[in-house]
Amino acid sequence: MSTGAIIGIVIVVIVVVAAVVVASGELRRARLRRQFGPEYDRLAQQLGSRKKADAELAARKQRAEALGIHELSPQQQASYSGDWTAIQERFVDTPAEAVAAADTLVWQVMQDRGYPADDRNASMDALSVYHAGPLEGYRQTLGLRAESASTEQLREAMIRHRALFEDLAGLRHGHGRAARDVSARDRGLAAEDASRTADAPR
Numbered sequence: 001m002s003t004g005a006i007i008g009i010v011i012v013v014i015v016v017v018a019a020v021v022v023a024s025g026e027l028r029r030a031r032l033r034r035q036f037g038p039e040y041d042r043l044a045q046q047l048g049s050r051k052k053a054d055a056e057l058a059a060r061k062q063r064a065e066a067l068g069i070h071e072l073s074p075q076q077q078a079s080y081s082g083d084w085t086a087i088q089e090r091f092v093d094t095p096a097e098a099v100a101a102a103d104t105l106v107w108q109v110m111q112d113r114g115y116p117a118d119d120r121n122a123s124m125d126a127l128s129v130y131h132a133g134p135l136e137g138y139r140q141t142l143g144l145r146a147e148s149a150s151t152e153q154l155r156e157a158m159i160r161h162r163a164l165f166e167d168l169a170g171l172r173h174g175h176g177r178a179a180r181d182v183s184a185r186d187r188g189l190a191a192e193d194a195s196r197t198a199d200a201p202r
Helices: 003-036 038-047 049-067 072-093 095-113 120-130 132-139 151-169 174-199
Strands: none
Touching: 003 038, 038 049, 038 132, 049 120, 072 095, 072 151, 095 120, 095 151, 120 132, 132 174
């Protein structure tokens, strides 16, 4: 075989290997974007590089998997479901206090599931691994000053807290009787809230 042919083969092999490496990296990135959603884009912008975001999110997954996070028992789910109902009922009369209580409840659920609730940054990182969707909405409530927020802003915050709470507690997407009960109560309370708002003096 001539030297030219050998060189040609080596070049082809190098090109193929490079293509495989690039494709593998793109597949990995696509998986990360599917798992983390907006969190991926937020982190890539914050770090200034998709490559750095890839590395950070891969490291987050490893750290989260080492935490031993577990599901709630059915008894815990039922108890927290009742807690949420009580908080949501408070929203009609004291919305700011209800939002604060909802936030506290979210962190209680996290603690019971094994999240490092005493380390807020570590907990938020772990949430991005397992609950990226509702976490994005929850992040939007973090800068809200409840004492000066409008009722509409507080209502939106309550909805975002509920999304994360239900996801954490395993009550979303119809998981069991507790989820159906929570959904039914929420619809009833939403209707009651709307009725009271309509009747309230303007």
